[in-house]
Amino acid sequence: MSRPLDGFLAAAPAPQRAGLRALLALARRPRGARLLARFAPAAQLTTGLLAAAHFEADAPARALGWDAEAVVARGRALRRAEGRP
């Protein structure tokens, strides 16, 4: 599991955390994924979470035109230059 996804799950209320971890474990296995595909909400949730963790990383996001490091650096520079909090 990726660090951002771990942090996201750790912040969830305990019942959701346990449920999400179980669903994600299922989604990572071919048979489990086929089973989940029958339940659209669960399939969307797991697809979305795993893909979000993937696109949170720099390389896949940059390939789609999003550079989080650059956004943060610009923000920091603006705050320093203009005395923003």
Next chain:
Amino acid sequence: MREMLEADVCVIGAGAGGAVAAAELAEGGARVVLLEQGPEHDADDFTARPLEMLGRLYRDGAQTTTLGTPPVLLPLGRGLGGTTLVNSGTCFRTPARVLERWRREHGVELDGAELGRCFARVERALSVAEVTPELAGANAAVARRGAERLGWSHGYLRRNARGCVGSGVCAFGCPTSAKQHTGITYLPRARAAGARVITGADVQRILVEGGRANGVQARLAATAAGAAAGRGHEAASGRGDRPARELEVRAPRVVLAAGTIHTPLLLARSGLARASGQLGRNLVLHPATAAFALMEETVDMARGVPQSFYVDEFAAEGVLFESVAGPPSYVALALPLTGARHAAAMSRYPRLAQFGLMVSDDSRGRVHLGGARAAELGGDRVGALAGRSANRVAGRRVGTRDRVRGVGRMGGPLIRYDLGEPDVAKFRAGLARLRELFEAAGAREVYLPLPPGVSPERARARDLKLMAFHPLGTARASADPARGVLDGDLRVHGVEGLHVADGSVMPSSLGVNPQLTIMALATRLAYHLLERPCPS
């Protein structure tokens, strides 16, 4: 060990209502102590990575969920600034039709001239201004093109931002501090005027003696706060290895602004405000959803202000459209697709556009206190409901009795909300119009948030994929003590010196984003407590 503080006013919560009330009261000469459960967030720690920031800036990692049909995800901010730290910054004044409804149905008379001065004062403090088309970006341009072709009423939204460069991550911590949330506007003013701001303070109980508020008891979290202490606010606790401490603030006035979900729970835990039977009831959410479209042109939706444009053609029917956008990981989470279709759509992220719809709901939900905590308190009506009926009702309706009991054992809120048929009809119409909007704008494909094979016209409540960002109404104001928790001055009926200043006070849905209304009402309350008129 119990620490004691004395103040003229103790404010609970540092979000839209609490921060504003604290600053105005402190500047007006009152000795103010402000207690906030969450931490202070530093813009240097914002990473522009949505998944990571959801876990850090939101209560429960933005995974607070209602129980009912359909379940509604209810992301709430936590920390100095509250939800103003993570909202989109959209600013609407309270619509006149809503104020008239409050007067007619609840006898809540808000003097128009006075409220206008309060709105103007807040708007100045927050640098509220309309987004420019250039800053709104291509995602807004798509919706504008569709609305113009259809002849639908539309416009650019007003926002509390100054020096915004369109970073595209308002909901995940503004990296430029352009968004003027209360943590960087009102709270520095409060501190400068002498208010004591204490983070990590979990308020346990409001103290009342002889029908009059006289203070607050809180538990201070044992969290490391060395860095935060250097910023001029009281550290919650010295070190992580120290035990939690107790704090008692003695004050003849208490302003409760813990938010729509937690304010009724704190009142219930304190054994207050139960006479009307309305405490925790009348929850409205402005449930919302969003659709995506694949366009011919490059959109790059995260370049620009995510929420910058609205279509209000159908506002009178209770449906308001607003733009929404974000970086790839946010879109990956929100796309209503699975498997290969999800992957294919993500590979075309630069050409994806997104637009949302929000419903002014007539459905009513309810907030309960979790089971074990309620049982400990015993005899409390809201708590008792949480201990028995809520579990029973929710267990039957959602078929997940164990999950509900699990939530209850944690002592957190149980939020019950079922979308009624009139509101489902608004979503049916709204989703059909959202598709129409995108098609008029030239979309190649439209991805609606519905299960495969379900058209908007045939959608049922359980087919909808909903989120909500504006919980309101759980301690509603009404001149009639039998119908509301507060009077028109936001004073708890039957308790002198105890006031509420957050979204829970609203007697009904607003139909628009509520932060400005909450702030204006908090301003009005502060000046009433200071016994002077709000300056023009």
